[in-house]
Amino acid sequence: MDPQYINLRIYTENPCVFCQDNFFVSPKVKTDETLSMFFSPLFFLKKKRNTEKFLAKCAEEYGETFSLYIFGKIETFVGSRLSPEVFKNDKDFNFDIAFKEKFPMEAFMDRADKYFAPLPRIIFTYLSQQLPSYTERVQRTLTKAINEQIGDGAVLQPPLKTFQLIIARPIAASLLGEELSEDKELVHTVAYASSDFIPFLSIPPFLDFIYPLLHQKFMILLFKVFTNPFKVHREVIKRKLTPVLEKRLNDMKRDGESYVPPVDILQKLIELIIEDDYKVDIDILTDYVITAIFAATHTTSTFLTNSTHKFANHPEIQKELLEEQERLLKNKSGPYYTSEQIDSLVKLDSFFKETLRMTTSIVFFEHKALNPYTFSSGHQIPKGRHVTTRLQEVHREEESQGENPNEFNFLRHVGAPAPRVEKNFLAFSFGKHACPGRYFATSEIKTALHFLLLNYNIKTVNDEIAIPQIKGPYRFSSDVGLVFEKRKDI
Numbered sequence: 001m002d003p004q005y006i007n008l009r010i011y012t013e014n015p016c017v018f019c020q021d022n023f024f025v026s027p028k029v030k031t032d033e034t035l036s037m038f039f040s041p042l043f044f045l046k047k048k049r050n051t052e053k054f055l056a057k058c059a060e061e062y063g064e065t066f067s068l069y070i071f072g073k074i075e076t077f078v079g080s081r082l083s084p085e086v087f088k089n090d091k092d093f094n095f096d097i098a099f100k101e102k103f104p105m106e107a108f109m110d111r112a113d114k115y116f117a118p119l120p121r122i123i124f125t126y127l128s129q130q131l132p133s134y135t136e137r138v139q140r141t142l143t144k145a146i147n148e149q150i151g152d153g154a155v156l157q158p159p160l161k162t163f164q165l166i167i168a169r170p171i172a173a174s175l176l177g178e179e180l181s182e183d184k185e186l187v188h189t190v191a192y193a194s195s196d197f198i199p200f201l202s203i204p205p206f207l208d209f210i211y212p213l214l215h216q217k218f219m220i221l222l223f224k225v226f227t228n229p230f231k232v233h234r235e236v237i238k239r240k241l242t243p244v245l246e247k248r249l250n251d252m253k254r255d256g257e258s259y260v261p262p263v264d265i266l267q268k269l270i271e272l273i274i275e276d277d278y279k280v281d282i283d284i285l286t287d288y289v290i291t292a293i294f295a296a297t298h299t300t301s302t303f304l305t306n307s308t309h310k311f312a313n314h315p316e317i318q319k320e321l322l323e324e325q326e327r328l329l330k331n332k333s334g335p336y337y338t339s340e341q342i343d344s345l346v347k348l349d350s351f352f353k354e355t356l357r358m359t360t361s362i363v364f365f366e367h368k369a370l371n372p373y374t375f376s377s378g379h380q381i382p383k384g385r386h387v388t389t390r391l392q393e394v395h396r397e398e399e400s401q402g403e404n405p406n407e408f409n410f411l412r413h414v415g416a417p418a419p420r421v422e423k424n425f426l427a428f429s430f431g432k433h434a435c436p437g438r439y440f441a442t443s444e445i446k447t448a449l450h451f452l453l454l455n456y457n458i459k460t461v462n463d464e465i466a467i468p469q470i471k472g473p474y475r476f477s478s479d480v481g482l483v484f485e486k487r488k489d490i
């Protein structure tokens with residue numbers, strides 16, 4: 001049966017806000033039916049805990065694809081069957097434009113659109129593809145940070161804050177060089193620059209009810225005019241980078257062809273923007289660095305926290321995971337593992353991937369339709385429509401994920417490494433915008449987990465089961481405390 005063209009009316013609880021849209025819906029809906037959906041614009045605030053249920057109910061009633069009226073605009077939701085079309089088809093769907101409507105990063109910095117476009121390639125080529133050059137540094141800085149923060153044992157409550165500080169050390173060392181990773185003020189900025197932003201990102205876009213994109217303009221004004229965490233962290237980075245940059249430029253000038261460049265992302269950024277007479281604009285360099293930090297720290301520390309909670313939640317898997325770590329420890333010949341040895345931790349890799357699968361957000365990856373588009377199912381959307389993936393549905397589908405997809409099975413992914421990009425595993429996205437730091441992030445998290453599991457008995461405070469917090473359609477790490485008790489038998 002052909003999809004039917006129907007008139008979909010969506011009302012909000014506020015009678016002043018009314019929207020009518022012509023929309024193709026599932027063949028199951030009869031032609032002459034008018035859908036009336038009473039739907040609050042405060043949905044994501046009020047129905048905090050019910051997002052999961054609400055979206056499941058919509059899918060049950062309207063099928064794979066349906067649209068909701070949210071904060072002044074209609075948003076179409078797709079599930080596992082149609083989402084690959086959105087990710088693969090970058091002529092018709094754009095992630096960047098939709099993302100920048102909410103988070104106009106370049107505008108906050110007074111930079112032109114797509115200013116930082118070279119960054120993903122630099123991260124992928126010089127970090128993810130050069131992992132062996134960073135393996136020792138990551139281990140050295142991680143063990144130092146773990147010793148400083150947890151030492152002979154500690155209770156971390158909430159754990160994310162401490163994991164951010166731990167993760168910031170190897171990230172600072174890899175992006176900016178090991179020397180800067182010793183600087184406490186800089187490490188603090190690397191740890192918290194992105195999470196200090198979250199309260200600003202959580203401001204609901206009520207202004208979009210008045211005029212489309214008014215919220216975006218308000219945010220830009222807020223960031224440019226008022227003191228905010230972004231400005232403060234940016235200042236720290238600029239101040240710390242200035243002498244390092246001066247020294248590197250002097251050395252480059254002095255040594256010419258024989259200059260041996262440091263191995264880090266900072267050096268690649270300098271080479272990208274350097275001018276003929278050994279001049280580099282420190283503001284441009286700072287903005288590149290803060291953009292990289294934004295992408296790297298909060299994500300990595302969130303999933304390290306979630307993984308540690310999952311480990312504590314599941315005592316039945318601990319022995320087997322621990323045995324793998326102890327086996328590697330026995331095979332250690334020098335002070336550091338090689339990157340192949342870290343890769344060989346296949347159970348830990350699968351455990352981390354299962355954590356990603358189970359703790360990513362309920363919906364994510366909003367794309368903007370650049371043209372009117374007809375999905376392979378026959379559903380049509382107009383140009384300008386935002387299309388969002390029901391990520392949880394993709395990650396919990398039996399056909400692609402295997403038996404009992406709602407259960408945590410730490411060996412589910414053995415043989416399918418965590419950073420591998422697949423259409424049914426979207427934690428690192430898929431297609432053109434797949435995370436360029438995913439190999440580095442996976443290796444860093446596995447290394448951190450390896451040391452934590454070997455050195456501590458880990459449990460939650462009062463043996464509470466830690467469940468990620470749901471705020472609207474997003475998941476955030478649980479605040480349930482973690483107890484680290486130093487192992488005496490190691």
Ligand code: HEM
Pocket residue numbers: 119120123127292295296297299300303426427428429432433434435436437438440441442
């Ligand atoms: C577990 C850790 C990580 C996860 C789950 C993750 C996930 C993602 C996802 C889903 C995207 C796609 C776009 C988006 O939603 O923003 C992305 C983009 C990106 N990630 Fe990651 N990421 C992680 C760690 C890192 C690290 C450590 C780095 C850098 C060292 C990094 C650098 C980037 C960059 C530069 C982009 C933008 C790519 C583009 O615009 O084409 N990420 N990441």
